[in-house]
Amino acid sequence: MLLRLALVMACLASVALAADGDALDREIEASTLIRAGQVAPDFSCKATDGSAFTLSEQKGRVVLLYFFASSVPFCYPEMRYIEKEIVEKLAKREDFTVLCIGRGHTREELVKIGGENKLRLPMAADEKREIYSKMFTKFVPRTVLIGRDGHVVYTAAGSKEFDGIVKLQEAIARELKR
Numbered sequence: 001m002l003l004r005l006a007l008v009m010a011c012l013a014s015v016a017l018a019a020d021g022d023a024l025d026r027e028i029e030a031s032t033l034i035r036a037g038q039v040a041p042d043f044s045c046k047a048t049d050g051s052a053f054t055l056s057e058q059k060g061r062v063v064l065l066y067f068f069a070s071s072v073p074f075c076y077p078e079m080r081y082i083e084k085e086i087v088e089k090l091a092k093r094e095d096f097t098v099l100c101i102g103r104g105h106t107r108e109e110l111v112k113i114g115g116e117n118k119l120r121l122p123m124a125a126d127e128k129r130e131i132y133s134k135m136f137t138k139f140v141p142r143t144v145l146i147g148r149d150g151h152v153v154y155t156a157a158g159s160k161e162f163d164g165i166v167k168l169q170e171a172i173a174r175e176l177k178r
Contacts, residue, residue, distance in 0.1 A: 027139075028139055028157045030137075031136055031137040031138045031139055032135070032136055032155060032157065033134070033135050033136060033137065034134075034135045034136075034144065034152050034155065035152065035155075036151075036152050036153055036154065036155065037151060037152065038151065038152050039150050039151055039152075040055060040063075040135075040144065040146045040150055040151065040152050041055075041134040041135060042054070042055050042056040043055050043130070043131045043134060045099075045101070045124040045125070045126070045131060046107070046124060046125075047099065047122045047123060047124045048107055048110050048111050048114065048122075048123045048124065048125070049122065051122075053099055053122075053124060055146070055150075056150065058097060058146070058150075059148065059149065059150055060095065060148050061094075061095050061096060061097050061148060062095060062096045062097075062145065062146070062147060062148060062172060062175040062176055063096075063097050063098070063099070063145070063146040064082075064086070064096075064097070064098040064099075064143070064144075064145055064146075064168075064172065065098075065099055065100075065101060065143070065144040065145075065146070066078075066079065066082060066098070066099075066100045066101070066121075066141060066142075066143050067100075067101045067103050067126075067132055067135075067136070067140050067141060067142040067143075067144075068100060068101070068102060068103065068140055068141045069102065069103045069104055069105070069140045069141075070102075070105065070109070070113055072140050072141065074141075075140065075141045076117045076119075078141060078165070079100060079117070079119055079121060080117070080118075080119065081165060082098070082121070082165075083119060083120060083121050085165075085169070086098070086168075086169060086172065087121060090172075090176075093176070095148070095176065096172070096176060097122075098121060098122060099122050099123070099124055100119075100121045100122065100123045100124070101123070101124050101125075101126050101131055101132065102123060102124070102125050102126060103126050103129055103132045103140055104126070104127065104129055105125050105126070105127060106125050106127050107125045109125070110123045110124075110125050136157075139157050141157070142155070142156070142157050143155065143156040143157075143164070143168060145168065145171050145172060145175065147175050147178070148175065148178065153171055153174075153175055154167070154168060154171040156168060
């Protein structure tokens with residue numbers, strides 16, 4: 001009898017988690033302002049190394065944007081994975097670029113974050129969330145892949161982000177073949 005009760009409780013808990021997951025998915029979807037097929041909103045910023053970045057000047061390149069915040073600790077393992085498994089493997093390609101955007105961070109904070117986490121990814125501060133707010137209303141991490149023509153081809157969000165890395169790699173490979 002106790003085993004049956006435990007089994008019923010476990011089933012109810014997994015149904016509740018699935019319902020919560022569905023609600024979260026709807027919230028993520030509602031907070032996403034850009035969609036695949038749309039032209040990515042243009043923005044300009046300065047990377048922590050001092051270089052200028054303007055999205056509209058990246059036409060002809062596949063662009064990976066990764067929005068993160070230090071308040072979400074699992075962003076760093078994802079960034080290390082992106083660095084090792086994507087960026088390092090594509091480093092010689094001139095038709096691919098990446099920019100990690102620190103939502104709500106200053107340049108100084110990003111320099112510290114990069115050093116403490118041994119990250120060499122290009123980063124840019126979005127202290128007032130001006131870039132982020134063109135694409136999303138909440139949640140990090142967020143990943144956006146933009147095709148050579150400036151159109152969004154892939155987005156991923158939140159706690160499912162790491163599971164989406166394989167899909168991201170597939171999307172990058174597809175775009176680089178075009």
